[in-house]
Amino acid sequence: MTPNKPYLQHLTSSEDLITDYQATRSGFVALALEKNRRATPFIEQARTLKLFASQAKNPTDLLEITDIQPALITAAGLSDKAIKYLEIQDKIDAIQGLIKNFLEPAGSNFVEELVFRFLLTRGDTLGGSMRNAGGILAQRKLIRTLISILRISGKSYRWLHSATNQWVQMLEDDSDIELYLKGLSWQHELEHRTLIFNRKVTLVGNNIDLCLLNCTPEELTQKEQIPATYIALGELKGGIDPAGADEHWKTARTALQRIVIAFSKIELKPHTFFIGAAIEKNMAREIWHQLETGVLENTANLTNDQQMASICRWICHL
Template identity: 70%
Template structure:
């Protein structure tokens, strides 16, 4: 009986004991790294699909002509021609019509006409090459996006299993929506989640620039309702209150072991800034770290911070049991 009470007190005071026995439990196994790379490859293919379809449309339109210079007269493919010419969507907004025509003519004279009868294939290849560069840029933070989706789905599942209703903030419409029976894919659009714990409002906001820290924090759990964040003015006033923050965390979804140490250094610095900012206000909210790529030395540092109390909780994103445990902890705060 005494041992049972002692363990309950320990796991309440140190919630990471619910899913971690030592620093070794935080280390990402090889199988998880391999699965992570596969997930990134699948996501890259998913994101590439629209570009491939655009290339097919471009090829079909260009197939109606016999010479490259005739492309200039096809009005509905000019944006695609500009892309093939190396002009980004952002740059195109600053160009005058004559500049756009000049860029397209440059593409035709320097690359398509020298290709002879194969000019259509050359056009499609160049279009895909430039779009591929765009895709590469969007993939740089895809690990973080996938990590946020995975954590969100675990939080939603935790609340549903516990019989708790929730509201969620739509990233595009910037509007709070109520829980429904059909919640598939809402993690693709969710940037905030709210629920009640013992009649107390809890709201989790992703990627928030905390005013008195002056830096972006990946995850902020607040003691407030969605109504207190309903307008920009209300949200701004709420975010300025140090006392409203219950927990703040860093989420690093990159799976490449080569970048693990760098991700942890960034997160460690962010967590130190968080702690320091709240100390000046006489407060100590919970802090936590969730990472996909955690190497042995890094795991040792995280475990040390957990044991000394500068970090409240931590989990490996690739371990479903750990992620479920830290999600339950967040939902119970």
């Protein structure tokens, strides 16, 4: 591997970075499948709501069915976040408004009207959760690639479980591990490496998508306050829509510039890298220029498996 220009292992020019049509289409399909997966619980809730609500002979009878009161509040247009700020009377008023203004005018179709309005509010919830779906899918792909490289290299690893916030030893069956992993640790030669996602770096003053540190998980809390512990910092942008590519790059570029400036003030220069899903022609040229001038050390297109394997191998060997 070229020591000072690791990107040359998988790139020959800026053209190699550009996301092609097939990758963009596949990215949109992946997002659609993820949206359907996340929508499944809401659909099941709506079916159950319809079953229970069908016991009512008229809209007012819905008030007597205890099990569906939270769903009535949702159908009234109140999100889970909004409900936390309401008093009991506010919730009652919302349900009564739903019945008077929408369910009673629907006549014998009031149950269908109720279900439609429940799904409308849940659709907003789903839309909110999907805003960062691209980033989540990108992180999962990165995790899976990193673990694959560690596995085939015969290296053991530990990982941070998002639900328990505990570091866990590698599993023989690591299927779906990427759904819960928010940190990864392994040994490189005689030193330990710990990779943490979405961590605030005190020196920079902002959250960084990917932080690789020279420490064990047990040393993380203490050593992440020491700038020299940081080996590499990177930005990961999983949005696939070409229309938002430039905006994602501007955000990443600003974050990377802050990193370089902050560490240079104390005469440190950790490795910096960028991984993006939607990379357009002009954006690719700018990234290539930063690579050639040493502003950025490595980069890869998330949709290109060869590039991802190369940059992840580089990360594992830092």
